[in-house]
Amino acid sequence: MYPVKNKLKKLQLAAALGATIALPAMAQTSVQVTGLVDTYVGSLKYSGDSGRTSVVDSGGMTTSWIGFKGTEDLGGGLKAKFNLTSFFRSNTGATGRFDGNETMFSRDANVGLTGNFGAVSLGRDLAPNFLPSILFNPFGDSFKLSPLILHMDVPWFNASGWTNSVAGDTGWSNEIIYTTPDFAGLKANFHYQFGEQAGNNGKNNIGANVLYFHGPLALTAYYQRVKVNNPLELSPGNVQPATNIPLPSGMMAARQSNWFLGATYDLTVAKLFATYDQTSHDIDLKDKTLQLGTSIPLGQGAVLASWANTKRSGAAVGESLKRNTASLGYDYNMSKRTDLYAVYMYDKITEQTVGNSVAFGIRHRF
Numbered sequence: 001m002y003p004v005k006n007k008l009k010k011l012q013l014a015a016a017l018g019a020t021i022a023l024p025a026m027a028q029t030s031v032q033v034t035g036l037v038d039t040y041v042g043s044l045k046y047s048g049d050s051g052r053t054s055v056v057d058s059g060g061m062t063t064s065w066i067g068f069k070g071t072e073d074l075g076g077g078l079k080a081k082f083n084l085t086s087f088f089r090s091n092t093g094a095t096g097r098f099d100g101n102e103t104m105f106s107r108d109a110n111v112g113l114t115g116n117f118g119a120v121s122l123g124r125d126l127a128p129n130f131l132p133s134i135l136f137n138p139f140g141d142s143f144k145l146s147p148l149i150l151h152m153d154v155p156w157f158n159a160s161g162w163t164n165s166v167a168g169d170t171g172w173s174n175e176i177i178y179t180t181p182d183f184a185g186l187k188a189n190f191h192y193q194f195g196e197q198a199g200n201n202g203k204n205n206i207g208a209n210v211l212y213f214h215g216p217l218a219l220t221a222y223y224q225r226v227k228v229n230n231p232l233e234l235s236p237g238n239v240q241p242a243t244n245i246p247l248p249s250g251m252m253a254a255r256q257s258n259w260f261l262g263a264t265y266d267l268t269v270a271k272l273f274a275t276y277d278q279t280s281h282d283i284d285l286k287d288k289t290l291q292l293g294t295s296i297p298l299g300q301g302a303v304l305a306s307w308a309n310t311k312r313s314g315a316a317v318g319e320s321l322k323r324n325t326a327s328l329g330y331d332y333n334m335s336k337r338t339d340l341y342a343v344y345m346y347d348k349i350t351e352q353t354v355g356n357s358v359a360f361g362i363r364h365r366f
Contacts, residue, residue, distance in 0.1 A: 040362075050158070064090045145327050301331045
């Protein structure tokens with residue numbers, strides 16, 4: 001009996017010591033369930049629509065998403081990180097941003113390392129255009145109400161036939177990103193997306209952005225060169241981005257170059273926003289977009305205003321086209337994680353009907 005008891009005590013002691021040793025290691029690892037739910041009630045009419053649509057819809061100010069992220073301290077200032085996040089539509093519970101975007105982790109699916117050298121990420125992650133565009137307009141990443149984002153990223157499947165000016169989506173699959181350390185408020189990201197087609201290395205996408213934050217001033221710029229339909233990201237209606245550009249001459253864009261400049265300045269009584277970007281293709285087709293905006297603190301929230309103007313020209317579209325979109329709203333913070341918003345938007349494309357939309361929504365972060 002005694003040997004058995006002694007052996008049992010030794011096993012218990014070993015288990016206790018093992019748990020004691022493991023606790024500090026476990027304390028260095030963190031995994032979070034995180035996300036955002038945004039739902040709004042609205043009456044929508046974009047330029048070119050034949051009539052008005054009343055909706056309860058998802059993603060008025062931010063596309064709803066849920067997922068997991070985590071880090072592990074590897075010692076010596078080195079950390080491992082991962083992100084697995086998925087878009088969903090809070091009005092129906094459907095996955096993805098739209099029909100045909102059903103990939104489980106279409107927002108993020110990446111793993112990487114961070115340290116004194118900066119950071120490296122592998123997998124599906126942000127495109128070069130995303131952070132500069134959402135951080136330098138007062139409506140952020142609203143794909144329904146931000147004039148700049150609507151012009152850059154959202155195609156219209158109505159009578160206007162207006163397509164998004166920036167090709168390649170806001171997230172890239174099969175991607176490597178290197179992020180530099182922070183140099184007194186200045187940071188850069190270098191993006192490379194593999195085409196993954198044997199014997200055809202010309203279908204790879206490439207880009208970079210820089211972000212500078214110092215006191216009230218912030219500056220940004222990006223450049224990207226993409227194959228318009230690579231990889232084959234599906235847009236609403238299962239139409240490939242390369243095929244929804246209305247080109248009367250029958251020409252088809254295959255490659256696009258895009259550069260962007262942005263600035264903000266916080267006057268305390270108001271924050272000012274300005275951006276300018278330009279796209280060009282391997283055919284005669286060019287877009288130039290100017291955006292001006294402001295965010296004015298008021299009570300427990302802020303008044304938001306933004307205007308974007310895009311001029312589309314070139315033989316591919318014949319007569320030059322223009323689009324003007326303006327939004328005015330109020331975002332009220334109920335807490336650090338929950339806000340209410342109300343927005344009015346005006347939209348007009350050359351030779352198309354005028355659009356007027358209103359939206360009232362609630363957004364919660366967790």
